[in-house]
Amino acid sequence: MKIKFILPALTEAESPFWRPIKYSLFPPLGLATLAAYLDPDDDAEIVDQHVQTLDTSDRPDVVAIQVYITNAYRAYRIADLYRAKGSYVILGGLHVTSLPQEAAAHADTLFIGPAEESFPRFLRDFRDGKPQRVYESRNRTIERIPPIRRDLIHRDRYLVPNSIVVSRGCPHHCDFCYKDAFFEGGRSFYTQTVDDALAEIDRLPGRHLYFLDDHLLGNQRFARGLFDGMMGMNRIFQGAATVDSILRGDLIEDAAKAGLRSIFVGFETLDEANLEISNKKQNLGRNYRRAVDRLHDLGIMINGSFVFGLDGDTPDVFRKTVDWAIESGITTSTFHIATPYPGTNFFRDMQTAKRLETTDWDLYDTRHVVFKSRMDPHKLKSGYDWSYREFYRWSAIARASLFHGSAKHQLKHLFYAGGWKKFEPIWNVVIQLRRLGVMTPLLEAVLSKVTGRGKERIQSASDVVEPVLLGD
Numbered sequence: 001m002k003i004k005f006i007l008p009a010l011t012e013a014e015s016p017f018w019r020p021i022k023y024s025l026f027p028p029l030g031l032a033t034l035a036a037y038l039d040p041d042d043d044a045e046i047v048d049q050h051v052q053t054l055d056t057s058d059r060p061d062v063v064a065i066q067v068y069i070t071n072a073y074r075a076y077r078i079a080d081l082y083r084a085k086g087s088y089v090i091l092g093g094l095h096v097t098s099l100p101q102e103a104a105a106h107a108d109t110l111f112i113g114p115a116e117e118s119f120p121r122f123l124r125d126f127r128d129g130k131p132q133r134v135y136e137s138r139n140r141t142i143e144r145i146p147p148i149r150r151d152l153i154h155r156d157r158y159l160v161p162n163s164i165v166v167s168r169g170c171p172h173h174c175d176f177c178y179k180d181a182f183f184e185g186g187r188s189f190y191t192q193t194v195d196d197a198l199a200e201i202d203r204l205p206g207r208h209l210y211f212l213d214d215h216l217l218g219n220q221r222f223a224r225g226l227f228d229g230m231m232g233m234n235r236i237f238q239g240a241a242t243v244d245s246i247l248r249g250d251l252i253e254d255a256a257k258a259g260l261r262s263i264f265v266g267f268e269t270l271d272e273a274n275l276e277i278s279n280k281k282q283n284l285g286r287n288y289r290r291a292v293d294r295l296h297d298l299g300i301m302i303n304g305s306f307v308f309g310l311d312g313d314t315p316d317v318f319r320k321t322v323d324w325a326i327e328s329g330i331t332t333s334t335f336h337i338a339t340p341y342p343g344t345n346f347f348r349d350m351q352t353a354k355r356l357e358t359t360d361w362d363l364y365d366t367r368h369v370v371f372k373s374r375m376d377p378h379k380l381k382s383g384y385d386w387s388y389r390e391f392y393r394w395s396a397i398a399r400a401s402l403f404h405g406s407a408k409h410q411l412k413h414l415f416y417a418g419g420w421k422k423f424e425p426i427w428n429v430v431i432q433l434r435r436l437g438v439m440t441p442l443l444e445a446v447l448s449k450v451t452g453r454g455k456e457r458i459q460s461a462s463d464v465v466e467p468v469l470l471g472d
């Protein structure tokens, strides 16, 4: 059987504001996970349209397409094209799970929820000539799943080919998050076994890893076992966790010892009322500044996530948030305009209150105002744009970096924030030359270890780069 897995690029890929580096970070692990269930004599291919040209002149037996909200229209066009040619088209992913009726018009079979258990069922049925119209995930587990098909991933096209996922879902239930919709009807947070996760890490070359789990510290026992197992593996890694998990116990210290150097933290809002209305209970009453200090003391850089336009926000939210992020030494910030994704409680609330302005999914990219916000929508959009500009001004980056007592941490901050937002043309050239792999040592250098808040002086950039190139 010939099967083609496709991750269509979001529609914006044709826009002049397209940022190739943003979509050249991580390979499509979900598709490579499903490919692991194929028979050895199946002919499989993965095409990630964010980094490759999609050639549609072929006619595979099965075309499997991953759909998310801002690639949905393009995914449907590709699906229609292959169905017209006679390929059997299956669709799955977040958007299909949220809006199966919409996706059904473009597919022979739909997958609802995670597919580790339903995809092998489909394969059996398809080979028997009786595939079903819809497969819903029944038993949720990722224990003893086969090793994902990394051989189908073009490593040279990604800055972080060593991305890895060792859990599914998250233990929390924020109203604006896709998670509950995707995992409805079953377990919504579960992990691999520690041994399997360590074996997967072992299979990855080099030092750097990026855990794409929604909440790497979500299961304390699993995380503790993982970090204990990683001690001595000489890895450096990035991941995501919540404020409360960073403040609780000493797990974050274990993570730092195992090699955690940068973390994505969903602060989302500095306003307690907004946390309440978003059901983001795990952040309520938590001292953000204490979490920040704790991470910085461990030499961990922070990528903070913030949402604007929740009902408690007033026009001063932008200045307050950006000032706080800079004064807290947050290295990179991801700002979002609140976006009610289909399937979420936020979407249902906005729909019930007749506050949805559009269902053009291309606009659901967290850069557009798609609902009747309490704040003037023009102010919301311009405040959001202003926040990005203000946070990533060189002067602001320099000011934020000064928060760190250690000169090495300051320099790493400058490199990391500047590299992410200021060197776009360089990234574009590197991507075109397919030389992203040469950036890995630099990334590893920037993520090298710093400890404490001492005042050592840096004479040159090599003070940061050399220790890592020489093995830290």
Ligand code: SF4
Residues within 6 Å of the ligand: 169, 170, 171, 172, 173, 174, 177, 178, 179, 214, 215, 242, 266
């Ligand atoms: S903590 Fe993050 S991943 Fe978990 S439900 Fe909330 S937004 Fe979603």
